[in-house]
Amino acid sequence: MQYHIIIVVIIWSTVLADSRKIRGISLAYRRFYKEKRSFLCIDGSKIIPFEQVNDDYCDCLDASDEPGTSACTNGRFYCINLGFRPHYIQSSRVNDGICDCCDGSDEYNSRFRCRNTCRDLGQRELVEVEDRMRAVSEGLLLKQQLIKEGANIWQEKQSQLRDLQRVGEQLRAKMEAHRKRERKAEGMLGLLMPQGDDNRKKKGPESLTDFFQELDCNKDGSITVEEVQANVVSRGEEGRGLTEREALDLLGGHRQADLSLFRETLWRSLKSDSGVKMKEDLSAVGGVDQAPNIKAAGDGSADVKKMEEAYDTLQMEIRDLEETLSTDYGADKEFMYLLSLCVELAVYEYTYVLCPFNQVTQKSSAGTVLLGKWGSWTGHSEKRYSQMLFDGGELCWLGPTRSTVVTLACGTRTALRAVKEPRKCRYVMELESPASCDPLQGSRKVHNEL
Known part of the structure; x- marks a missing residue:
């Protein structure tokens, strides 16, 4: 007991x-x-x-x-x-x-x-941690390749920009030359066209200055061989036009002459009646010489218009390239490979398409809705490149303008992992990318008790 x-x-x-x-x-x-x-x-x-x-x-x-x-x-x-x-x-x-x-x-x-069940859970988490560390290691190797690829793309874009700028300068110089020729042709054409409503014979110039101004078709302060050919003819042979050689000789062998040189050369020939004279009626004799000048003026205007259109297109390409090169693609340009890449994910009846540094859209049978355009990196200071903001999307019905925040995570591929809409017309996405892998992620220790 x-x-x-x-x-x-x-x-x-x-x-x-x-x-x-x-x-x-x-x-x-x-x-x-x-x-x-x-x-x-x-x-x-x-x-x-x-x-x-x-x-x-x-x-x-x-x-x-x-x-x-x-x-x-x-x-x-x-x-x-x-x-x-x-x-x-x-x-x-x-x-x-x-x-x-x-x-x-x-x-x-x-x-x-x-x-x-702690041991089983611990073993399972250990496997997950090891897989995650392995993925980080592989992601870091891929990131190094992306850094090289980003640097190559950057250099290629810069080279393209320099080439376009050089072509733009050449095209601009060419346009200026065409405009100058066009103005000269229009000046000659204006001289050859009849003056006054009754097509009466124009009174000839009387003084040295009058003759000079009459011959200076484009009013640039000098007389060229072409202007002499257009306005001076031979006294004999029924007003035959001058050859280039003859016009050149009348200017003392010079291609162009100012007032002083004109006084010493062509002016003396005109005063001495030595075989040349001004055209008495420019409108009357213009039938022979006017057509080529009209054609030259018209062709020049058409050429300048085509060049202006090409120049405007070129400037648009230059502005696009400058905007592309002004974007932040990461400390080592590791995210630049995303520039020409779009990824998508189907969630129920919607397909979400993310084009980094461009826009985010939502596609369905009803059409395509813009969920935001590229805005900026919005990660905190230590992880600046961990989050993207796309704003300025389409306006919601009785709601705000649509916007999307994209969080980047380390991975061995480039793909959308998830899409949610936690608030009305406010979307959040998770983008997996090797460029987001951080060496510190691979060095984190497993819990001591595992």
């Missing part, structure tokens, strides 16, 4: 000791729960007898006296989870018949027995 009494006492003592065990606290807080005569609430608000710790009655305002029960509504229970990740749960979930801690420690006084 005494033997049985001793056994009962031992069992009761064990149960009592087990009930007094302080559960639900982390190693960092163990020092507050050393058994003694009194207990000071961790927030310092109250002192209670130590017997009232974990007695299923909430005495402390911060719930620190009941870490292992559900007595306090604001309490927390610490799951040690040896072999996996430790974490806190709400005290209300202690002994509720549901296993919240993988080691089952939250159901110590429950009729429901929990199986310890």
